[in-house]
Each structure stands twice: as C-alpha cells, then as structure tokens.
Amino acid sequence: MNERGMTRRDFGKVGIAASFAAWTARKAAAETNSDTLKIGLIGCGGRGTGAARDILNERNENVQLIALADAFEGRVNNCRNSLENDDNEAISGRTNVDDDHCFVGIDAYQQLLETDVDVVLNATPPYATARHIEAIIDAGKHIFAEKPAGVDPVGIRRVIAAAEKAEEQGLSFVAGTQRRHQRQYIETIEQLQDGAIGDILAMQVYWAGGIPFAHERQEGESDLAYRVRNWIPNCWTSGANIVEQHIHNIDVINWLKGEPPRSVFASGGRAWLPDEERYGDIWDNFSCDYEYPDGTHMYSFSRWWPGGSDGGVHERVVGSQGESNCQDMGESGINPMVQEHINLVNSIRGDGPYYNEGRQVAYSTLTAIMGRMSAYTGRRILWEEAMESDLSIVPDELDFDLEYPLDPVPVPGED
Numbered sequence: 001m002n003e004r005g006m007t008r009r010d011f012g013k014v015g016i017a018a019s020f021a022a023w024t025a026r027k028a029a030a031e032t033n034s035d036t037l038k039i040g041l042i043g044c045g046g047r048g049t050g051a052a053r054d055i056l057n058e059r060n061e062n063v064q065l066i067a068l069a070d071a072f073e074g075r076v077n078n079c080r081n082s083l084e085n086d087d088n089e090a091i092s093g094r095t096n097v098d099d100d101h102c103f104v105g106i107d108a109y110q111q112l113l114e115t116d117v118d119v120v121l122n123a124t125p126p127y128a129t130a131r132h133i134e135a136i137i138d139a140g141k142h143i144f145a146e147k148p149a150g151v152d153p154v155g156i157r158r159v160i161a162a163a164e165k166a167e168e169q170g171l172s173f174v175a176g177t178q179r180r181h182q183r184q185y186i187e188t189i190e191q192l193q194d195g196a197i198g199d200i201l202a203m204q205v206y207w208a209g210g211i212p213f214a215h216e217r218q219e220g221e222s223d224l225a226y227r228v229r230n231w232i233p234n235c236w237t238s239g240a241n242i243v244e245q246h247i248h249n250i251d252v253i254n255w256l257k258g259e260p261p262r263s264v265f266a267s268g269g270r271a272w273l274p275d276e277e278r279y280g281d282i283w284d285n286f287s288c289d290y291e292y293p294d295g296t297h298m299y300s301f302s303r304w305w306p307g308g309s310d311g312g313v314h315e316r317v318v319g320s321q322g323e324s325n326c327q328d329m330g331e332s333g334i335n336p337m338v339q340e341h342i343n344l345v346n347s348i349r350g351d352g353p354y355y356n357e358g359r360q361v362a363y364s365t366l367t368a369i370m371g372r373m374s375a376y377t378g379r380r381i382l383w384e385e386a387m388e389s390d391l392s393i394v395p396d397e398l399d400f401d402l403e404y405p406l407d408p409v410p411v412p413g414e415d
C-alpha cells in the first residue's frame with residue numbers, strides 16, 4: 001500500500017474488479033441489458049465515427065447503433081451517412097439511427113441519454129469529456145470514453161467520482177487509452193513488471209508531432225462554434241498537446257509503475273505558433289521531469305511543431321539489465337482500437353473480465369495536466385496539489401450566443 005492508499009495492483013489492474021459487491025452489481029447490470037446492446041454516440045467527428053465502426057466490428061454480436069448526438073447537424077448527418085454506407089455489412093447493417101434519434105446542440109448529449117441506449121461512446125473534444133462521463137454514468141449507461149478524461153483537476157475529480165459510481169452499479173467503463181488493450185504492450189509491461197530488464201531505473205516518453213489542425217474562423221461564426229470546431233489550439237478545449245495526445249505515452253509509464261508520479265517540474269513555451277486567433281492560446285512544447293514515489297524519474301517531451309518529428313511518438317525504459325520500448329516483448333494482436341470494444345462488450349455481458357478504466361484514465365490525464373500546470377506556473381507541482389487543485393478552465397455555461405474571447409498565452413511564473 002502506498003501513501004495514497006493504493007496498491008500497485010489497484011492502480012495497474014483497476015479494470016479487474018475484485019469485490020463481491022462489484023461482481024453482484026455487474027451481474028445485475030448485465031441482466032438489465034436487452035439481448036441487443038443499443039449504442040449511442042456523442043461526438044460524431046473523426047474518432048467518434050471510427051469508434052462506432054470499432055464497436056460494430058463483426059466480432060461483437062447483437063450490437064446496434066441507434067442514436068447520435070453532436071454540437072453540429074452536419075457532423076451527425078455525415079457520420080450517419082458514412083456508417084450507413086460502409087462497405088462492411090457488419091457496420092452498415094447494424095447502423096439503425098432514426099431521425100428522431102439524431103440530436104444536435106451543445107447539450108445534445110442530454111437528449112441522447114434519455115433514450116434507451118445501453119452503451120454510450122463519447123468522442124467529443126476534451127473540454128466536454130468530464131461532464132459527459134459524469135452524466136453518462138448518472139444515467140446508468142455503460143461507457144466508452146475517448147481520452148483525455150478532462151482538461152483540469154476539477155473535471156478529473158468528477159471523473160474519479162463517476163468511475164466509483166460505475167463500479168458500484170456494475171457499469172463497464174473503457175477508456176480510449178488503447179495501448180492498454182494492445183497485446184504487444186500488455187505482454188511487455190507484464191514482463192517488465194516481472195523484472196525482465198532488472199530494476200527500472202529511468203523512463204522517457206515522447207510525442208513530437210505537428211499541430212493536428214488550426215482552422216480559420218468562418219464568416220459570422222460565433223465564438224463558441226469557432227472554439228469548439230477549432231478545438232485543438234485552445235487550452236480550455238483541448239488541454240494542450242501534453243494532455244490531448246501525450247497522455248498516451250504517459251499512461252504507459254503510469255501503468256508500468258503501477259501508480260502516478262508524486263511530483264513534476266516542467267518548462268516549455270510557444271516557440272513557433274504565430275500570434276493569430278486560429279493558433280489559439282496554448283504553448284507548443286513541454287519538457288517535464290516527473291518523479292515517481294520510488295525516486296525514479298520519467299522524462300517527458302511533447303510538442304506540436306511543424307516538421308522535424310524525428311523524436312517520434314514512443315516510450316523507452318532503461319533497467320539495470322537492459323532496455324525496452326514497452327512493446328518489444330509481446331506478440332502483435334488485433335487492432336487495439338477494435339480490441340477495446342470487444343473487451344467492453346464482453347465486460348458488459350459478463351463474458352470476460354470486468355473493465356472499469358475510469359480511475360486510471362483520470363490519473364494519467366491528471367499526470368499530464370500537472371505537467372502543464374508546472375510549466376505554466378514555473379513551479380514544482382506535487383500530485384496531491386494537482387489532485388486538490390481548484391483549477392477549472394472550462395466555462396460553466398456553454399451557449400452559442402455568449403462570448404468566449406481567446407485567453408492570453410500563459411506567462412511562466414503567473415499562476
């Protein structure tokens with residue numbers, strides 16, 4: 001047991017519920033599902049449409065997509081058309097979304113949750129994820145939620161509370177940190193934890209890529225519509241690159257270590273992003289030195305710069321008897337983005353291990369957030385401080401008629 005009341009096993013294998021109460025709740029939840037699992041999707045963009053395809057894969061029997069929700073009507077229509085016309089019969093044949101099950105608007109998720117869907121896939125931009133996770137679990141639905149779990153500590157605490165509630169109610173919760181469902185990673189992490197390269201002495205994680213997009217504002221587009229459509233470069237909508245993408249690599253090391261770091265000291269900046277509205281308010285690079293409770297360090301390097309991505313996207317760990325990229329001791333399996341949905345459906349039906357990845361994705365998201373907090377403030381941030389922080393960057397009220405001016409670019413040393 002560590003000082004935070006978690007054993008290594010609790011954190012690393014949180015998906016496998018141990019308690020009898022959780023098992024009973026899960027059985028009860030499985031019995032309330034109809035034979036056909038009815039699926040709803042919130043956030044019908046690139047990943048949401050992909051996640052719908054992934055859960056409708058032919059290995060999952062008796063699943064049907066019946067409801068869609070998005071902030072914008074065009075996204076709902078494109079998603080429905082694309083799935084209905086998919087070449088794969090398992091996808092097109094099991095997409096049955098009626099007009100009255102298409103919901104549009106910034107709060108469209110609330111209407112979707114009033115339908116009789118059993119499972120909800122959430123693939124909105126990160127700003128909405130924490131509040132949607134909370135609402136989905138409150139509505140008694142099983143969930144697949146894309147990472148990151150949120151963009152600030154207040155949101156993360158909502159996700160942790162929701163994950164606990166999911167366990168009490170036997171609801172399954174799979175997160176989009178798909179490396180946890182990738183055979184190569186699973187087998188390698190297990191061997192590393194069993195000492196395959198001796199004691200783990202140091203860890204490195206990298207996400208060195210270009211900025212995914214920076215759209216121009218369209219004529220007459222409201223502040224909120226523009227911020228939500230151009231969500232990548234704004235801190236409150238994406239969390240910045242360390243939270244939005246680099247979480248994948250950070251999560252691998254938290255998984256390996258069995259717990260999150262106890263502190264971080266970071267720096268970074270805005271080296272190339274031009275001072276234009278479409279490039280938002282984020283910094284474009286972060287370098288963080290994380291320390292784990294056993295005194296080992298993880299060096300984390302993430303950036304969104306044009307070109308020069310030689311650093312790549314990867315993890316590396318150095319042990320007393322060798323090193324590993326966290327995948328090199330495992331066999332390749334099926335696409336992890338499909339596997340995570342097979343695991344979700346089996347968990348819901350009681351045909352496989354119970355998955356509740358809510359806490360682990362919340363912890364890895366908070367690990368990334370505390371790196372950003374340290375870089376933006378210039379201070380060392382302790383895990384407890386991040387966990388208890390009142391930092392909340394998503395506006396409470398989201399309304400297309402209100403104004404959401406761009407925030408100033410953070411200056412280090414200013415809280």
Ligand SMILES: NC(=O)c1ccc[n+]([C@@H]2O[C@H](COP(=O)([O-])OP(=O)(O)OC[C@H]3O[C@@H](n4cnc5c(N)ncnc54)[C@H](O)[C@@H]3O)[C@@H](O)[C@H]2O)c1
Nearest residue numbers: 043044045046047048070071075106123124126146147176
């Ligand atoms: N696991 C992975 O490897 C992976 C890969 C890509 C994206 N993602 C994650 O998936 C999420 C979505 O990314 P994307 O690439 O699909 O973005 P996207 O912009 O293509 O899609 C996001 C969709 O959400 C909609 N949306 C925004 N606010 C909404 C709200 N309040 N209610 C309902 N819909 C809303 C948008 O209109 C859009 O259609 C992000 O969190 C991203 O980090 C994960």
